[in-house]
Amino acid sequence: xxxxxxxxxxxxxxxxxxxxxxxxxxxxxxxxxxxxxxxxxxxxxxxxxxxxxxxxxxxxxxxxxxxxxxxxxxxxxxxxxxxxxxxxxxxxxxxxxxxxxxxxxxxxxxxxxxxxxxxxxxxxxxxxxxxxxxxxxxxxxxxxxxxxxxxxxxxxxxxxxxxxxxxxxxxxxxxxxxxxxxxxxxxxxxxxxxxxxxxxxxxxxxxxxxxxxxxxxxxxxxxxxxxxxxxxxxxxxxxxxxxxxxxxxxxxxxxxxxxxxxxxxxxxxxxxxxxxxxxxxxxxxxxxxxxxxxxxxxx
Amino acid sequence: xxxxxxxxxxxxxxxxxxxxxxxxxxxxxxxxxxxxxxxxxxxxxxxxxxxxxxxxxxxxxxxxxxxxxxxxxxxxxxxxxxxxxxxxxxxxxxxxxxxxxxxxxxxxxxxxxxxxxxxxxxxxxxxxxxxxxxxxxxxxxxxxxxxxxxxxxxxxxxxxxxxxxxxxxxxxxxxxxxxxxxxxxxxxxxxxxxxxxxxxxxxxxxxxxxxxxxxxxxxxxxxxxxxxxxxxxxxxxxxxxxxxxxxxxxxxxxxxxxxxxxxxxxxxxxxxxxxxxxxxxxxxxxxxxxxxxxxxxxxxxxxxxxxxxxxxxxxxxxxxxxxxxxxxxxxxxxxxxxxxxxxxxxxxxxxxxxxxxxxxxxxxxxxxxxxxxxxxxxxxxxxxxxxxxxxxxxxxxxxxxxxxxxxxxxxxxxxxxxxxxxxxxxxxxxxxxxxxxxxxxxxxxxxxxxxxxxxxxxxxxxxxxxxxxxxxxxxxxxxxxxxxxxxxxxxxxxxxxxxxxxxxxxxxxxxxxxxxxxxxxxx
Numbered sequence: 001x002x003x004x005x006x007x008x009x010x011x012x013x014x015x016x017x018x019x020x021x022x023x024x025x026x027x028x029x030x031x032x033x034x035x036x037x038x039x040x041x042x043x044x045x046x047x048x049x050x051x052x053x054x055x056x057x058x059x060x061x062x063x064x065x066x067x068x069x070x071x072x073x074x075x076x077x078x079x080x081x082x083x084x085x086x087x088x089x090x091x092x093x094x095x096x097x098x099x100x101x102x103x104x105x106x107x108x109x110x111x112x113x114x115x116x117x118x119x120x121x122x123x124x125x126x127x128x129x130x131x132x133x134x135x136x137x138x139x140x141x142x143x144x145x146x147x148x149x150x151x152x153x154x155x156x157x158x159x160x161x162x163x164x165x166x167x168x169x170x171x172x173x174x175x176x177x178x179x180x181x182x183x184x185x186x187x188x189x190x191x192x193x194x195x196x197x198x199x200x201x202x203x204x205x206x207x208x209x210x211x212x213x214x215x216x217x218x219x220x221x222x223x224x225x226x227x228x229x230x231x232x233x234x235x236x237x238x239x240x241x242x243x244x245x246x247x248x249x250x251x252x253x254x255x256x257x258x259x260x261x262x263x264x265x266x267x268x269x270x271x272x273x274x275x276x277x278x279x280x281x282x283x284x285x286x287x288x289x290x291x292x293x294x295x296x297x298x299x
Numbered sequence: 300x301x302x303x304x305x306x307x308x309x310x311x312x313x314x315x316x317x318x319x320x321x322x323x324x325x326x327x328x329x330x331x332x333x334x335x336x337x338x339x340x341x342x343x344x345x346x347x348x349x350x351x352x353x354x355x356x357x358x359x360x361x362x363x364x365x366x367x368x369x370x371x372x373x374x375x376x377x378x379x380x381x382x383x384x385x386x387x388x389x390x391x392x393x394x395x396x397x398x399x400x401x402x403x404x405x406x407x408x409x410x411x412x413x414x415x416x417x418x419x420x421x422x423x424x425x426x427x428x429x430x431x432x433x434x435x436x437x438x439x440x441x442x443x444x445x446x447x448x449x450x451x452x453x454x455x456x457x458x459x460x461x462x463x464x465x466x467x468x469x470x471x472x473x474x475x476x477x478x479x480x481x482x483x484x485x486x487x488x489x490x491x492x493x494x495x496x497x498x499x500x501x502x503x504x505x506x507x508x509x510x511x512x513x514x515x516x517x518x519x520x521x522x523x524x525x526x527x528x529x530x531x532x533x534x535x536x537x538x539x540x541x542x543x544x545x546x547x548x549x550x551x552x553x554x555x556x557x558x559x560x561x562x563x564x565x566x567x568x569x570x571x572x573x574x575x576x577x578x579x580x581x582x583x584x585x586x587x588x589x590x591x592x593x594x595x596x597x598x599x600x601x602x603x604x605x606x607x608x609x610x611x612x613x614x615x616x617x618x619x620x621x622x623x624x625x626x627x628x629x630x631x632x633x634x635x636x637x638x639x640x641x642x643x644x645x646x647x648x649x650x651x652x653x654x655x656x657x658x659x660x661x662x663x664x665x666x667x668x669x670x671x672x673x674x675x676x677x678x679x680x681x682x683x684x685x686x687x688x689x690x691x692x693x694x695x696x697x698x699x700x701x702x703x704x705x706x707x708x709x710x711x712x713x714x715x716x717x718x719x720x721x722x723x724x725x726x727x728x729x730x731x732x733x734x735x736x737x738x739x740x741x742x743x744x745x746x747x748x749x750x751x752x753x754x755x756x757x758x759x760x761x762x763x764x765x766x767x768x769x770x771x772x773x774x775x776x777x778x779x780x781x782x783x784x785x786x787x788x789x790x791x792x793x794x795x796x797x798x799x800x801x802x803x804x805x806x807x808x809x810x811x812x813x814x815x816x817x818x819x820x821x822x
């Protein structure tokens with residue numbers, strides 16, 4: 001960095017008229033090609049280093065402000081400090097899921113997805129006692145999403161309202177985000193997307209319909225519908241009321257059957273857990289553990 | 300380069316040709332691929348070009364249909380192209396190692412091999428880099444990778460791009476620098492020995508690229524210094540390239556990708572497969588362009604030792620990786636290792652163990668097989684088996700089920716493994732890239748001398764005087780009689796090692812070392 005300051009200093013002195021006396025002989029003539037090149041290289045490295053360092057600092061700073069609640073995971077109301085009006089999350093009550101996959105079907109219909117693009121996937125799990133149960137898996141909307149830093153062109157980003165989205169016009173299709181996601185929540189368009197009619201919103205990260213060939217797509221919590229007060233398709237189409245859309249700021253969540261819950265109370269009373277917490281991703285999907293106890297069927 | 304036309308007319312007063320080595324005659328051998336067109340040349344170029352064209356057609360099909368045409372799917376998102384990227388960029392390290400490491404260790408026997416080795420590095424690297432194009436889902440947006448406003452500095456892929464581009468530049472410089480003193484020599488040779496449009500074109504090319512070389516002591520000093528410097532720089536550069544390539548995989552939470560061993564593993568794999576490819580290319584060049592008088596069977600045995608050193612290191616790293624991951628009882632690691640050892644990936648994995656793990660060690664350990672033929676056979680196996688090993692590294696973790704419940708280890712319900720399906724598109728593109736390497740080399744050696752004549756002459760004069768008496772001069776020159784000094788130098792040593800350092804404190808690359816130590820090392 002010393003090199004930069006000296007070279008700019010020399011430039012300034014040669015532009016302004018010399019105040020007194022003759023110009024020192026070893027002024028500009030001392031800058032031969034070799035010296036010029038070495039200074040340029042040093043300055044560039046210095047700039048790159050400061051830039052990268054500033055970015056790292058910035059990242060830490062921003063993650064510190066947007067992650068107010070992972071210290072108090074079960075008390076999500078403590079989101080004071082973030083300016084966004086909402087901090088979206090989901091609650092999935094496994095006690096009432098019967099594995100009908102209506103959520104997946106509704107999602108694929110709304111977003112014009114191929115059959116293998118299960119943005120919300122219903123995974124069959126088995127308890128230690130050998131019982132099968134079903135676990136819907138949308139995007140976890142991680143507070144520290146591993147997919148964002150790995151993208152070489154910065155096509156992944158996290159909004160102020162806590163949604164991780166993909167800019168498909170930017171995505172080049174390296175698929176490294178599919179590698180880094182521990183929840184297998186990302187799906188590639190390996191062929192032409194399902195043709196879609198004209199949409200109410202233009203194709204943008206909050207409403208990536210139709211999908212673009214050769215790019216990555218994933219669950220977006222139907223982000224374009226949220227401002228108009230609509231819940232995501234999977235929430236409104238779940239016949240069992242398994243999936244709740246929640247807002248950590250107002251501490252309220254609602255499911256497709258119109259049941260409204262106080263988020264913090266519901267989570268703490270029902271021992272909510274997060275999926276793969278050990279990966280340090282701080283997911284914003286809260287699971288109420290269970291294996292269909294609240295269903296009428298004998299399971 | 301040659302701004303003054305005087306240089307063209309006046310034959311540069313280069314350093315007097317070293318006693319015993321006729322640079323002019325040696326250049327005649329080195330220029331044979333440039334001036335002569337053997338009967339096999341056009342048919343070979345035609346067939347190889349046809350294969351490349353088929354690959355391009357396959358790529359066009361992939362462009363139209365999407366990456367799915369190459370057999371990819373959501374549970375096999377990375378497979379053959381990523382393995383190719385690693386394997387092709389990996390083999391380019393062989394040129395750097397044979398040339399740079401052997402230069403730095405003053406191994407004089409390297410001399411006749413360096414040009415072929417460096418050329419191999421030079422052509423394999425761009426071919427490997429090109430695999431980023433079919434790898435991308437939207438190759439029309441590849442420019443975003445070189446567009447600074449879009450750069451995301453925390454991405455390993457971006458750093459891959461930086462590292463590989465820098466390495467490409469270094470490889471180019473490393474090929475060009477030792478070529479400089481040969482160019483005026485080759486131009487003079489062409490003036491006396493060849494006529495025609497091609498010769499004129501080459502003379503023009505050599506004047507543009509190396510017209511300024513006059514062989515003055517200062518030029519020589521600067522050149523030797525630069526070659527030494529680039530040789531030192533290219534080693535950490537290549538290490539960084541292969542390390543950063545591995546970060547693209549290991550910046551993940553997947554069992555099988557999240558491995559601390561990966562950077563070392565990738566570097567050693569690159570060295571191993573790279574030396575094997577150099578052996579193959581040297582063997583081909585020797586056979587096709589009749590360099591038997593200069594490249595001896597002992598050269599192959601020497602390279603064979605280098606090969607097994609890297610092979611043994613790689614076998615050891617593989618062993619520790621699978622042992623430790625397999626030993627850990629965690630569901631993801633254990634099931635991944637089981638898939639490789641006895642599961643669906645057992646065949647390619649054990650093919651690697653036999654062909655590139657154990658066999659090279661055996662072939663080099665047994666005296667009867669420790670021959671030119673043995674080394675070439677083993678190298679061919681290693682190149683193929685190391686490509687297969689890259690598939691075994693890339694594909695299983697990418698097809699791994701991540702959502703299996705803790706109660707179903709190995710995953711039979713939620714945890715179904717994905718499958719990558721090889722398609723004709725992917726295979727055609729891979730075969731086309733493989734064919735592009737000999738094709739580019741054949742074309743390259745239509746324009747540059749295949750032997751580093753100046754370097755060979757220098758090393759021969761340095762080593763000749765003291766040892767020439769002791770050596771039974773093997774001047775079994777097949778085509779042109781080897782210059783006596785050179786013949787003596789290359790015929791020495793049990794493994795084709797020419798002793799170096801007879802002149803105390805001097806060496807070819809401007810680095811100096813005690814002469815006695817070098818001798819000890821070489822014997």
